[in-house]
Amino acid sequence: xxxxxxxxxxxxxxxxxxxxxxxxxxxxxxxxxxxxxxxxxxxxxxxxxxxxxxxxxxxxxxxxxxxxxxxxxxxxxxxxxxxxxxxxxxxxxxxxxxxxxxxxxxxxxxxxxxxxxxxxxxxxxxxxxxxxxxxxxxxxxxxxxxxxxxxxxxxxxxxxxxxxxxxxxxxxxxxxxxxxxxxxxxxxxxxxxxxxxxxxxxxxxxxxxxxxxxxxxxxxxxxxxxxxxxxxxxxxxxxxxxxxxxxxxxxxxxxxxxxxxxxxxxxxxxxxxxxxxxxxxxxxxxxxxxxxxxxxxxxxxxxxxxxxxxxxxxxxxxxxxxxxxxxxxxxxxxxxxxxxxxxxxxxxxxxxxxxxxxxxxxxxxxxxxxxxxxxxxxxxxxxxxxxxxxxxxxxxxxxxxxxxxxxxxxxxxxxxxxxxxxxxxxxxxxxxxxxxxxxxxxxxxxxxxxxxxxxxxxxxxxxxxxxxxxxxxxxxxxxxxxxxxxxxxxxxxxxxxxxxxxxxxxxxxxxxxxxxxxxxxxxxxxxxxxxxxxxxxxxxxxxxxxxxxxxxxxxxxxxxxxxxxxxxxxxxxxxxxxxxxxxxxxxxxxxxxxxxxxxxxxxxxxxxxxxxxxxxxxxxxxxxxxx
Numbered sequence: 001x002x003x004x005x006x007x008x009x010x011x012x013x014x015x016x017x018x019x020x021x022x023x024x025x026x027x028x029x030x031x032x033x034x035x036x037x038x039x040x041x042x043x044x045x046x047x048x049x050x051x052x053x054x055x056x057x058x059x060x061x062x063x064x065x066x067x068x069x070x071x072x073x074x075x076x077x078x079x080x081x082x083x084x085x086x087x088x089x090x091x092x093x094x095x096x097x098x099x100x101x102x103x104x105x106x107x108x109x110x111x112x113x114x115x116x117x118x119x120x121x122x123x124x125x126x127x128x129x130x131x132x133x134x135x136x137x138x139x140x141x142x143x144x145x146x147x148x149x150x151x152x153x154x155x156x157x158x159x160x161x162x163x164x165x166x167x168x169x170x171x172x173x174x175x176x177x178x179x180x181x182x183x184x185x186x187x188x189x190x191x192x193x194x195x196x197x198x199x200x201x202x203x204x205x206x207x208x209x210x211x212x213x214x215x216x217x218x219x220x221x222x223x224x225x226x227x228x229x230x231x232x233x234x235x236x237x238x239x240x241x242x243x244x245x246x247x248x249x250x251x252x253x254x255x256x257x258x259x260x261x262x263x264x265x266x267x268x269x270x271x272x273x274x275x276x277x278x279x280x281x282x283x284x285x286x287x288x289x290x291x292x293x294x295x296x297x298x299x300x301x302x303x304x305x306x307x308x309x310x311x312x313x314x315x316x317x318x319x320x321x322x323x324x325x326x327x328x329x330x331x332x333x334x335x336x337x338x339x340x341x342x343x344x345x346x347x348x349x350x351x352x353x354x355x356x357x358x359x360x361x362x363x364x365x366x367x368x369x370x371x372x373x374x375x376x377x378x379x380x381x382x383x384x385x386x387x388x389x390x391x392x393x394x395x396x397x398x399x400x401x402x403x404x405x406x407x408x409x410x411x412x413x414x415x416x417x418x419x420x421x422x423x424x425x426x427x428x429x430x431x432x433x434x435x436x437x438x439x440x441x442x443x444x445x446x447x448x449x450x451x452x453x454x455x456x457x458x459x460x461x462x463x464x465x466x467x468x469x470x471x472x473x474x475x476x477x478x479x480x481x482x483x484x485x486x487x488x489x490x491x492x493x494x495x496x497x498x499x500x501x502x503x504x505x506x507x508x509x510x511x512x513x514x515x516x517x518x519x520x521x522x523x524x525x526x527x528x529x530x531x532x533x534x535x536x537x538x539x540x541x542x543x544x545x546x547x548x549x550x551x552x553x554x555x556x557x558x559x560x561x562x563x564x565x566x567x568x569x570x571x572x573x574x575x576x577x578x579x580x581x582x583x584x585x586x587x588x589x590x591x592x593x594x595x596x597x598x599x600x601x602x603x604x605x606x607x608x609x610x611x612x613x614x615x616x617x618x619x620x621x622x623x624x625x626x627x
Contacts, residue, residue, distance in 0.1 A: 003027070003094075009062055011074050019045045019092050024100075027092035028059055030078065036090055046098070048091040056086050140212055143181030149252035150179060152261070154469055157476035161432050164328040167469060168235070176211055176262050179255040182247065183208035190244040191256060192620060196459040197244040199594040200233075201620020202226045204241060204256055211259055220267045223260065226620055228297045228593055229339060231268070232322060234261025235331050237590045238422070244459035268338065275345035278306040284607050287312060287369040289356050289548065292320020293589045294580025295375030296343070297596025298603075301616050302373075303348050305604045311348060312365075314355035315403060320377060322589070324402035327426050329433075329469070357547040366552065371575050371603045374548060374562060375596060378541040378581035384418065388492025393500040397423045397538035401430060410434040414531050416503065417441040417482075418489060419538035427536045428470035432477055439474050439482050440530065444520070446510060447485040486510075488522070492535065504529050544582035552576065561585055569599035570606075577603055594619055 002021040010029045013036075019027065020041045028050065029036055037047055050056055060082060067075040078085040139146055152168045154160065160167045171179070185205045191197045192204045203222055210219035223230050234257055245253035267273050284307045288295045291313040299309045317323050319336040344350060354360045366372050381396040383389070400408050401423070410431035417427045420443045431439050448465040456463050467475075474482040486508050493502040507526035510518045543560035555563040555572035562571050562578035569577045579599035580592040598619065605614040 009059065009066075011063070011066075011072070011078065014039050017041050019094070022092070022094045023096040024094060025097070029090045029092060030085070031088055031090045034088075040092065044096075045092050045094045048093055050086060050089045050091050055091075059086070059089065138177060138181045138212070140181045140209075143178075144184050144247050144251065144254075147178050147182050149182065149255055150175065151255045152258045154472075157469075157473045160329065160469075161473050161477065164433060166235075166332045167329045170262060170265065171258060173214075173216075173262070173266075176259055177214070180208045180212040180259055182254045183212075184247060185209060186246045188246075190246055190459045191241040191254075193244070194619070196240065196461065198241040199588075199591045199619065200226045200597075201618075202241065202260070203620065207263060208254065208256070208259060211263065216263065216266055216270075217272060219263045220272060223263050225617060227260075228300045228597060229293065230260050230264040231335050231339065232293060232331065233257075233590050233593065234264060235335070236322075236326055236422075237588060238461075240461055240588075240590070243461040246459075248462075249458050273342060275342060276304070277346055278304060280306055281308060282306040282608060284308065284370045285310070285368070286371045286373065286603060286607075287365055288373045288375055290320060290375035290377055290580070290582075291315075291318040291340075291350070292375060292377050292580065292592060293322060294377070294582075294592040294596035294599075295320065295373070296339070297593040298373045298375055298579055298600045299348050299596075300343060300346075301597050301600035302603060303343070303346055305600070305608070305614070305616055307370075307604070307607070309348050310351060310369075312351050312354040312356050312360065314353065314358075316352055318350050318352065321402075325398060325423075327401060327430055329429065330426070355547075357551045362548060362551040366573075366575060369575075370607055371577060373569075373596075373599055373603060374544075374554075374571070374576065374578040374582055375580045375592075375599075376544055376548065376582050378543050378561070378586045380542045380545050380560070381537065382539040382542055384489065384537055384539065386489065386491055388494055388500065388503075391492050391494040391500040392498055393533055394492060394535040395537070397427050397536050400536050401426055408534075410436040410439075410534055412437055413534040414438045415440070415534045415536065416530065416532035417536045417538055419443070419540065420445075420483065421538065421540070422468075423540075424536075424538035425468045425470040427538050428482055429473055431534075431536075432470065432473045436534075438478060438531075440484065440532070441482045442487045442489060442505070443483055443485050444488055444508065445485065447483075486523075488520075490527075493529070499533065500535055501533055502529055502531050503535070541581070541586045543585065554578075559585055569595075569602045 004024040006025045008027050010027065012030065014029060016039050018040045022044050040047060050059065063075045063079060066072055067079065152170055154167050155169060183205055189205050192202055198204065203226060207219040207222045210222060227233060237257060239257040241256045242248065242253040247253055286302050286307050286309050288299045288309060288311045291311050295311055299311050303309045311318065315324055318340045322331060322336045323333055340350065356362055356365060381398060395408055411434050413436050415431040415436045415438065417424050420441065424441055428439055428441060448463055450465050452462050452464060471482060487505050488508050489503050489505050491504045492500050493504065495501045505528050507523040508520050509523055511521055513519050544562065549556055549562065552573050554576065557563045562583050564571055564578060564583060569579055571578050577599050579595040581587055584595060601614050601616040601618065604616050605611050
């Protein structure tokens with residue numbers, strides 16, 4: 001089955017449906033009983049007698065080699081009575097192969113005719129006529145070979161640094177169809193499977209096909225069945241699905257993220273995204289603490305189940321890091337507010353400036369609700385406790401990117417960003433837009449390779465060197481790459497007014513010890529002093545802030561995250577659940593959305609179904625239950 005080339009020899013009976021999907025190659029089948037025709041899929045091929053003397057000689061030599069190396073008694077018997085045996089061989093000739101050979105023969109004849117015409121000095125042949133289908137019809141079957149990857153383009157660096165608007169220019173529908181045509185509809189779509197692909201289990205090949213067909217509303221239905229907020233992931237997700245795309249093994253991956261964003265943005269433009277109000281309410285009340293992607297996802301699903309949901313947020317606007325953390329040029333805050341407004345129309349209630357455990361009594365909140373879901377993120381930043389850390393002008397990244405009551409501004413400053421990743425890049429891009437005099441970034445690790453390393457095979461996330469929007473903007477403005485690798489900050493230097501004015505560093509190298517672990521070693525003679533008067537620490541987060549855990553005495557794990565059982569969302573306190581970064585640690589927006597959805601699923605099961613089941617969807621699909 002599914003033979004596409006080569007030759008095979010079968011010296012005995014076969015199973016049914018032989019040659020199903022066979023599109024190339026030849027099969028020589030010894031049909032001693034004369035029953036092979038009834039076992040062969042003749043819709044895909046024709047059966048012929050072996051009459052060509054050259055083919056008979058090839059077959060005899062092939063069987064002789066088989067006998068030599070395997071001592072086959074069956075093969076030897078056929079060779080001993082070859083004249084009778086060869087007459088019982090059937091040749092399986094695929095229809096597709098016959099068509100290709102016929103076309104090649106016809107093309108050869110045309111070439112001969114053209115050559116003869118040139119020799120006879122006849123008028124030059126007219127230009128080759130192109131089949132109209134090659135012009136008007138996209139080739140989905142061979143799209144991955146014909147078309148090149150074209151993700152949504154960024155506007156030019158020197159243009160986009162003048163504003164804080166979204167920097168991505170979206171493809172038009174016809175361009176997206178070409179990108180969707182590159183999807184191979186793989187038998188095993190790694191793009192939608194964990195641990196390497198999409199955590200949400202987005203049914204990616206299905207909505208790629210629907211976009212290709214122009215069935216945008218059906219694509220929307222498929223996308224929303226697994227992802228509550230594709231307008232967020234389509235903008236800020238690093239797209240692990242693309243890292244696991246099968247096409248990415250030896251070519252550039254499908255532009256999955258661009259297609260996803262188009263589906264949802266087009267839906268809002270067409271007016272398809274209307275409030276989905278539950279037909280009835282359960283009478284259960286659930287409080288969600290935190291309005292980031294995990295909290296929003298939990299609230300969205302719990303409201304869909306008919307529960308009365310109130311979301312408490314300590315900031316003055318909902319969205320968590322989507323609002324205060326991710327810059328506007330990556331995610332326009334109008335996009336976040338649009339979704340918040342839609343959820344409000346569906347029945348979700350929002351309470352702002354409510355810091356639970358500080359100015360909202362946590363115990364009273366727990367007592368007045370049937371369940372509480374903690375989605376307060378991992379907001380405890382990693383510090384750099386070295387000499388001079390107390391100097392003015394040294395800030396955590398989120399003090400700069402988030403609510404900025406102290407008006408930290410990079411204008412005219414020599415900015416140093418310590419740490420990489422998305423947060424570090426966002427600090428770089430924001431500093432350039434504010435008019436920094438210079439921007440430098442320190443990363444303690446080695447520079448990633450340009451391509452996958454031996455220990456980083458597909459379908460793992462490719463740990464390769466990338467130039468993100470902020471890095472490109474620094475290069476355009478200042479003419480150099482901002483990132484310095486293998487470097488450690490040893491001390492901050494201050495001026496007489498107590499403000500940071502520089503730092504001292506040393507280069508490091510990473511060496512494997514006897515156990516195979518990488519150990520950092522300072523390189524003698526590489527000490528250096530750098531000028532900087534604004535330092536932004538973007539070294540990640542250690543876990544959730546401790547206020548709520550201390551008030552309710554919730555157990556935490558070794559990393560200070562709220563402790564739950566594996567694949568469970570219940571904490572050590574009855575009625576209290578946790579989801580997102582506060583449970584699993586600092587991670588991606590797409591993981592936070594999945595956490596919120598699955599926590600909502602467990603809450604609904606506990607409240608309404610004795611913990612056994614729930615109609616809320618699982619990652620990648622829907623669990624059906626009977627009522």
